Amino acid sequence: VRIVLKYGPLWGPPAPFRDLLASFERANPGVELVAEAMPNASDLAHQLYVTALEGGAADLDVLVIDVIWTPEFARAGWIADLSEAFPPERLREEMLPGAAQAVILGGRTFAVPWYVDVGLLYWRKDLVARAPRTYDELTAFARGAMARRPGLGGFLWQGRQYEGLNCNVFEAIWGHGGETLVDGRLALDTPSARAGLRWLRELVATGLSPPSVTSAAEEDSRRRFQQGDAVFMRNWPYALAELEAPGSPVRGRVGIAPLPSVDGSPGPGALGGWQLAVSARSPPARRAAAERLVGHLSSPEAALMLALAYARNPARSALYSDPRLQAGAPRIAALLPIVQGARPRPVSPYYQLAADALQGEFSAAVTGIRTPEDALRRAQRQVDRLEGAAP
Amino acid sequence: VNEAGRAEARTARRLVAPAALLLGLVALYPAAAGLGMSLQRIVLVFHERRFVGLANWRELLVDDRFQAALGRTAYFTVVAVAAELALALPLALVLDRPGRGRGALRAAALLPWAIPTAVSAKLWAWLLEPGFGVVARLWPGTPVNWLGAPGPALHAAIALDVWKTTPFVALVLLAGLQSIPAEVQAAAEMDGASRPRIFFTVTLPLLRPAVLLAVLFRAIDAFRVFDAVYVLTAGGPAHGTETLSVYAYNTLVRAGDFGYGATVSAATFLCVAALGAMLVAVVGRGAEDAE
Numbered sequence: 001v002r003i004v005l006k007y008g009p010l011w012g013p014p015a016p017f018r019d020l021l022a023s024f025e026r027a028n029p030g031v032e033l034v035a036e037a038m039p040n041a042s043d044l045a046h047q048l049y050v051t052a053l054e055g056g057a058a059d060l061d062v063l064v065i066d067v068i069w070t071p072e073f074a075r076a077g078w079i080a081d082l083s084e085a086f087p088p089e090r091l092r093e094e095m096l097p098g099a100a101q102a103v104i105l106g107g108r109t110f111a112v113p114w115y116v117d118v119g120l121l122y123w124r125k126d127l128v129a130r131a132p133r134t135y136d137e138l139t140a141f142a143r144g145a146m147a148r149r150p151g152l153g154g155f156l157w158q159g160r161q162y163e164g165l166n167c168n169v170f171e172a173i174w175g176h177g178g179e180t181l182v183d184g185r186l187a188l189d190t191p192s193a194r195a196g197l198r199w200l201r202e203l204v205a206t207g208l209s210p211p212s213v214t215s216a217a218e219e220d221s222r223r224r225f226q227q228g229d230a231v232f233m234r235n236w237p238y239a240l241a242e243l244e245a246p247g248s249p250v251r252g253r254v255g256i257a258p259l260p261s262v263d264g265s266p267g268p269g270a271l272g273g274w275q276l277a278v279s280a281r282s283p284p285a286r287r288a289a290a291e292r293l294v295g296h297l298s299s300p301e302a303a304l305m306l307a308l309a310y311a312r313n314p315a316r317s318a319l320y321s322d323p324r325l326q327a328g329a330p331r332i333a334a335l336l337p338i339v340q341g342a343r344p345r346p347v348s349p350y351y352q353l354a355a356d357a358l359q360g361e362f363s364a365a366v367t368g369i370r371t372p373e374d375a376l377r378r379a380q381r382q383v384d385r386l387e388g389a390a391p
Numbered sequence: 392v393n394e395a396g397r398a399e400a401r402t403a404r405r406l407v408a409p410a411a412l413l414l415g416l417v418a419l420y421p422a423a424a425g426l427g428m429s430l431q432r433i434v435l436v437f438h439e440r441r442f443v444g445l446a447n448w449r450e451l452l453v454d455d456r457f458q459a460a461l462g463r464t465a466y467f468t469v470v471a472v473a474a475e476l477a478l479a480l481p482l483a484l485v486l487d488r489p490g491r492g493r494g495a496l497r498a499a500a501l502l503p504w505a506i507p508t509a510v511s512a513k514l515w516a517w518l519l520e521p522g523f524g525v526v527a528r529l530w531p532g533t534p535v536n537w538l539g540a541p542g543p544a545l546h547a548a549i550a551l552d553v554w555k556t557t558p559f560v561a562l563v564l565l566a567g568l569q570s571i572p573a574e575v576q577a578a579a580e581m582d583g584a585s586r587p588r589i590f591f592t593v594t595l596p597l598l599r600p601a602v603l604l605a606v607l608f609r610a611i612d613a614f615r616v617f618d619a620v621y622v623l624t625a626g627g628p629a630h631g632t633e634t635l636s637v638y639a640y641n642t643l644v645r646a647g648d649f650g651y652g653a654t655v656s657a658a659t660f661l662c663v664a665a666l667g668a669m670l671v672a673v674v675g676r677g678a679e680d681a682e
Contacts, residue, residue: 015425
């Protein structure tokens with residue numbers, strides 16, 4: 001049989017990934033594996049999947065999908081129930097809690113976590129004594145450092161109108177003790193959501209975050225932080241390798257920590273990352289091979305390779321205490337407490353539909369065009385329309 | 392005579408048929424299909440496809456995001472086209488002047504037009520970047536976060552459009568300038584008219600058809616603007632730079648709401664058609680006046 005894998009490109013040398021695919025073919029004689037890369041931009045990949053799957057395309061068997069699409073694709077009936085091959089209990093046991101939560105819907109498995117990403121706090125060891133645990137500490141520490149070094153920026157994050165902003169806002173809401181999914185519906189017009197969004201707006205309004213955060217994406221924040229121009233930054237783990245690269249002005253002076261929260265407990269970071277799913281249209285013979293491929297790609301060995309060769313954070317909890325990971329990628333191994341607390345954005349089939357409206361309203365709030373209260377009311381109305389109108 | 396005329400008409404119809412068929416296939420059919428979609432609620436992900444009558448169109452009337460996009464698009468079109476004309480006219484006059492290096496000058500002036508919009512938009516985003524951008528470094532006074540607030544971001548998109556298409560407008564005007572017979576200007580000079588006077592009373596009126604043509608092309612194009620805005624800001628912040636085409640795209644493709652997205656597209660199409668018809672009428676009248 002011939003099966004097709006659609007995956008997002010991994011940055012880095014192509015050889016280790018090619019070897020991983022080749023070892024699958026060696027272990028499964030008679031299976032021909034075709035790997036096709038998708039666009040790197042998540043929105044574009046989503047668009048391609050939606051048109052292909054809705055059109056009934058038969059030329060894809062294993063799909064690599066973004067963490068926020070699983071409920072949507074499952075609801076549409078495009079991805080197969082994998083509970084037989086990958087029982088939910090086993091995933092819950094082996095995978096990080098957030099990663100398992102994002103792929104198990106109504107007690108059934110619809111995808112298998114491949115690798116994860118998480119929002120975390122970067123802090124400058126030479127400017128502050130320790131990482132802040134609460135929002136008040138973050139403000140006080142940043143103010144102190146900024147008073148000593150005029151021209152320094154306080155806290156960098158991603159406020160451009162795009163999916164990264166949604167991650168930042170959800171983290172602020174969770175950090176204020178909020179739940180964003182209540183009885184399966186998106187809940188945004190809540191006291192903690194108002195508190196979270198107000199906090200982000202005040203960062204900009206009071207100058208604790210430079211005005212440029214409202215147009216910044218990950219790389220804008222990372223470059224500025226790397227220049228040594230800021231005390232704190234919210235970003236994904238990938239930034240650490242860049243910040244610690246030879247020649248980086250902040251090399252050796254950067255610490256990582258969980259995001260702060262209102263009460264000092266570790267703030268949950270937004271869960272990012274990719275999952276392996278199987279097309280519901282894949283015929284039985286190919287389906288069996290496709291499930292074996294999912295097992296092969298999500299095996300501990302494969303996860304270790306992805307961590308060592310591509311700096312992708314494993315979704316498997318046990319791997320973080322594996323000596324090979326601790327020796328080969330100590331920075332990733334050190335992320336365990338943070339990835340354990342990672343929380344998926346609302347696991348709802350409506351999420352992707354609503355994301356565009358949320359981005360616009362959140363952007364209006366952080367730029368000060370609308371009050372946070374107003375923006376959340378409007379966001380909730382649009383979400384209700386989407387959720388209410390569909391069966 | 393009558394018989395021959397009818398035969399000729401038949402031949403004409405036969406000859407026109409392939410072109411008409413092609414036009415119907417690639418222009419009329421998609422437009423009609425789009426209008427049909429605007430009467431349905433279509434959400435692919437939920438396998439929803441049902442007829443809802445004019446519900447989408449009624450939603451359009453109360454949708455402030457649509458109305459804001461419509462006003463913004465109109466503003467974009469008026470400001471961009473006016474600025475392009477104002478800049479292109481002097482440019483065309485310079486390019487029209489005989490002299491050494493005219494060919495090289497014309498080629499250089501056309502460069503922004505030759506760069507794909509997506510590429511120049513990325514380039515502009517870098518120039519405007521608050522930390523590293525050249526514009527930020529050279530800008531006097533307090534630094535402006537160009538792409539971080541709706542007003543500056545919209546004007547940045549307008550500036551990009553002006554930078555890119557002024558050469559095109561200049562080219563159209565240049566063609567107009569070259570079609571003005573040299574004798575007319577020579578005669579005016581002979582009569583003792585000053586240079587500014589010749590420009591305003593002879594050259595400019597004769598240039599009118601070219602100006603109207605440029606406005607027609609550019610206004611229709613600017614009203615449908617997509618790539619410049621999409622690559623520069625993706626419609627943000629706060630949907631504050633969202634033009635009609637970007638709104639339609641976001642609704643159709645990002646949110647997957649095909650019925651409503653088609654309605655926004657159809658509304659854009661109707662606006663462009665109305666604008667086009669109006670300008671064609673003006674251009675037609677201009678041509679008659681010129682004769």
